[in-house]
Amino acid sequence: MNQPLIEARQLGKQYGQDIILEGVNTQVHEGEFVTLVGASGCGKSTFLKMILGIEQASSGELLLNGDTIPNEPGPDRGIVFQQYSVFPHMTVLENVIAAKGFQKASLTGYLFGKERRLAQQEATEMLTQVGLSHALKRYPHELSGGMKQRLAIAQAIICKPRILLLDEPFGALDPGIRGDMHTLILDLWKAHNLTIFMVTHDLKEGFHLGTRLWVFDKIRHDPQAPNAYGASITYDLPVGESDTRTYDDLHQQLTHQQQTSEKA
Incomplete structure (x- = not known):
């Protein structure tokens, strides 16, 4: 298989004593569309910012075409946030x-x-x-x-850009408009041969769009020190091939994960 466009090797990120990500290992090839789900604060947006180049790894490696991602944004990586970045x-x-x-x-x-x-x-x-x-x-x-x-x-x-990063781009939109935006982004993905990473809190949206769905969660937990361990990719599922039971199990897990995060 061709060299991956993006590769993470034991990738970790922390701020001071707070560990956000740890032990992330994955490969993404050109033309894939990956959706990222997980509780608030589990490192999804941080991972996007590391691809963009505005956050750097604390440990491990994050590679673009086999080389370390530059410590600044570049024209090969575009990003769209939930808050509109227009003049x-x-x-x-x-x-x-x-x-x-x-x-x-x-x-x-x-x-x-x-x-x-x-x-x-x-x-x-x-x-x-x-x-x-x-x-x-x-x-x-x-x-x-x-x-x-x-x-x-x-x-x-x-x-x-070769890579388009979408950080909850449709979270503030009404359901009907979101459906139109889903059609638009799928059309643009194919027309421009993009590789897309999209953060969403909507599991249905994650299963509807793209080719892969990642779930970010902590493998290790310490109730006394909730930030002592970071999240990793606990599920990497091919979109379109997962059954209803998988969706229901993930929905229940993510709901519990979000509730636990809010209590921490």
Whole structure:
């Protein structure tokens, strides 16, 4: 098999005395779509930030194409958060053009001349793909939550990342809009040959999207010192091949895990 795009080897992360992740071992190949579930604070978002390059390993290794991930974000890794990362003073079209400008190391995000015309054409095409062709001249305050998230996704994908990181991107959206966003992200995943990691608290969403589902949990527990041990990947399931009983068992486990986390 080809070299994995992302590989974790005994990966660990801690802040001071608090251990967040420990002993994470996994491989992900190009084109996979991995959803991450688990209780709040179990290290899912931390793992995404380590792939992005804004958090570094405390122990073990996290590799990109066989090399240690750089200690800073790069154009090969894009991220979309639950909170919309858009510029309020720019129109929808200007927001996406600016994302292209920042990729070219422009401090302001502004492009000029031929570069700007090409970027405008590319941005318009991208916004059409995400269903915002009718809103090019609107400002973010004129958009619904679903439209803002489509804009954030367009900003990330126009930079042509190999890896797209989604940190609960649909958590604040209504169920009907979330369904539309699921269809959109699956279409973009296939159209742009992306490798996707998506954090979600919705187990059904995790089983519906992508190719693999990871459950993050602590293998070791100390009631007297809840942060003495970190989480690891306790389940790595192929999406679409798990039966109803597996879903029910995981749902019960995650509910208990969340309740325990809230009491700690």
